[in-house]
Amino acid sequence: MESAQTACVLVVDDNEANRDLLRRRLERQGYTVAVAEDGYRALELIDKQSFDLVLLDIMMPRMNGYQVLETLKSNSARNYLPVLVISALDDIDSVVKCIELGAEDYLPKPFNPVLLKARIGACLEKKRLRDREKAYLKQLRIEREKSERLLLSILPAPIAHRLKQDTHTIADNFEDASVLFADIVGFTKLWSRISPEELVELLNEIFSAFDRLADRHGLEKIKTIGDAYMVVGGLPIPKENHAEAMAQMALDMQQAMAQFNKGEREPFRIRIGMNTGPVIAGVIGRNKFIYDLWGDTVNIASRMESHGIVNGIQVTEQTFDRLKDKFIFKKRGTIEVKGKGGMTTYLLLDRKKKKTL
Template sequence: MSETVAEPRPIRWGLAAKLFAILLLLGAVAVLITGVLGYIQAREALERAIFDQLTAARETKAHQVEGYFRTVRSEMRLLAASKMVVDATRGFREAVDEFDRKEVPAGVKQAVQGWYDGHYLPMVRKLLGANVPTAEFMPVSSAAYFLQDLYIVRNPHPDGRRDLLDDAGDGSAYSKLHAVYHPLMRTAAATLGFQDFMIVDPRTGRVIYTVDKDPDFATSLRAGPYRQSNLAAAAARCASAPDPSATCLEDFSPYLPAEGLPSAFMAAPVIDQGVVTGVLIAELSIEEIDSIVTGGRRWRNEGFRSTGEAYLVGPDFRVRSSGRSFFENRDRYFSELRAGGAPEEDIAAIQRFGSPILHQHADTSATRAAVGGVEGFGEIVGYRGIPTLASWGPVRVSGVKWGLVAKIDSDEAFAPVYRLKRDLMIVGAIAFLVVIVTGAWLSRSLLGPLRDLTAGVRRFAAGDHEAHVPVRSRDEIGQLCLAFNGMIDDLNQKNLVIESKNRENEELLLNVLPAPIANRLRGGEKGIADGFAEVTVAFADLVGFTQLSSEMPPAEVVTLLNGLFTRFDVAASELGIEKIKTVGDAYMAVCGLPVPVPNHAERMVRMAIRMVHITREHAMEHGVSMKLRVGINSGPVVAGVIGKSKYIYDLWGDTVNLASRMESGGIPDSVQVTRPVYEKLKDQFVFEARGEIEVKGKGNVEAWVLRL
């Protein structure tokens, strides 16, 4: 009976058509991957660029603010030390004392009280939202009544221009001094950009001179209505500092005499013959700082786009500069504050004072980090409750703890990336449709032959090295199946060779390196170096072996030394000690690495005792005279693999060097140890103190000899 051979099924599609479909599929996937990677990279690049821009803007503004205060400090030191200010302080003090000795006429009191009732207190009550009594603000000394009457009540110039009055014309000593010094002080304040210039008498805490002649003029900063102000704090701090280089800065806070506007005060002591006779104080307006931080409210010109800004915040987490949206869209500003959880009293204060400065809270992770002195950047939820990209950091001004934040809304920052994402999603959808259609067709045409090939590969991967696949076609896939079967046969032969070589290499590697180090090296680790806090190192050397070897044939020398060191190796293995190397007739070992052990010192001393006894026995067996000298030390070492083509595991450190010195400076047929070893084992072994021995590079070192 003849066998019938099944005819091969006709090929409907050649490999070329199938390869085309695969390439089409890969192309679609590539589009998707490229789109995703493009989006991620574009977002990261844009984010980095924005953070770099925000950080640069923040650092620039921080340097400007710091530079402003450095300039103010220098100017205050110079003015406080000038002859003009020293002489003016002395004269104003005497003139004010002269006024205090006079009785105040009833008409003067009535005029001053009338000015308070009609001009000043209505503004105060409006700002404070309370009906404060007039008595709380009235002067408490004769000088205060006279000076406020002359320079405030009867000042012919309107409010805000009282500084134009040089001579009150009453003929008093104060007025004569004022006519001399006031023009100079007014010019200095205007030139330096100060809101006001003041001199405070440290004896009484009284303001004995001001340029602007506001209601704080001639009042007491100890008992008057402004005793709790930052002006009083600045005056008190500098009144006790007879140091010409001292300055005292008080942070911005609402100041009633300045109509409730934020004011900071920089003070410097006025020193006359080593005594603080006055305190010179400059009132600093928030407008200068606000102009620096907001860039004169030209946010777009500074690259902040539509929503970006920089703002300054103090340790109370209230802003020290104006918010952008407060000026550009006030309705949206207040609605965003409410949405962000701002208290209604803060919003009412902002509306009442017409400024967010010192009234708006900005308590975010960025402001807390900045006030705490930490620089950084990232995406945060801003004070308006809106996600923002921000860069933050401290403003280093002595006397205050400020932070500066530069930010931009995340939606605006990432708008270009969002547009790119939309376009990529459209392209990705099209590519996905292509993948679905191509995959359906490809699965029908390749599933049968590839199923057999895949099953064969899986069996081989699972360990079936005899896995062969049937050849069902004569096309390229059929040829692939034939090649796979041939590869299986070839790999089986090569695996046998490789396994044999691997066993040889494993034995060789373990003979050179400790097992844990060899495992790490096989795992692909390079540059192996470890530090060990506490190990014990021993060096042993045969005394007189060089002379002995010169009298023996080379083969006998090698046999003698190999036999001895082989017995050393057996003892080391039994005690869990790692042999490092042999150099000539020297033997080096360590205990406690690469696997730490708690009793490394004890093990090493027992090893040393065995080595001495083994040497004696070996010498007797071979009829030669040999003595062993051993040195031991404990301490930290660094261990690592040296070399590339020929590995060696070695140790370094002072511990190794001192152990070597203990051996070289030891006594033949004995074990010499250092203090760390002695301290660990003095209760287990008997040691004899050898005293101090000279060690190269260490000087004199204590040593002990183990009694064998």
């Protein structure tokens, strides 16, 4: 039960003698007591101060007890406050009306002190249980929001929503997407020279910058594998300009690395590969699941990175054809790609400047 030392009670009665009687009796029982001479004053106090219980008279000038109850229970911020009506009106209609308006209990005047104490204790116990329930629900909501944020950090929002609605396999075919792989050249050589904490901190700083670029350009990060970074455009929500957005991200990644290398630390170099075409995307696994991509487009994008040039952005002919009107390229020529043979590739250099009149 709510302890008297922590419970605060508001006595609302237009009769000063009644207010004084209730105040002195409650204070002797250890409650903190405030008084109001009418309904308006009661609502003012409730807005300014936190109460655990209201002892409310019905017949009062300006604003009667019925109106106070209606006002309290219509306000979502105050309808939790228990109200014990103490009134000289002892007819059944008055009792029913008060209960229907949201009163916790009803006690006729002149009240029995023992019964009053028992009713107050019961009201405070109900409030304590409701407060505990509210606190539990609030904590439950906070934990649910944490879980939601964690899920969204692992999966794209549309995929996370589908996964929550349906436990069946999620696999989609996308006819047109752009895939980018990036790798930090020579990063593994650092393992023997710096601590694991420093190594992870460097990777986190670089990849966090890439994450921000992906968000800025409306692209979807898929995963990191060691010091490699993978991002896709055009899914899970189709995006018409995914190839253009991906090319701009690749250029911005180079700038981000140049900015990163301005510090006193050892400079890093990056190799980027990009391809455009159809892919299959879906969620694999039930434990530690991941949203991943499959298909020839993905494999070739990976080869564009691994067969690429340090500090260069190598793209396939498909990507070049899509972007040649908006970006500047240098033809690299034909290179041997594992599993594909000879392929014509290009190096993305910059975005073309808009012509001014």
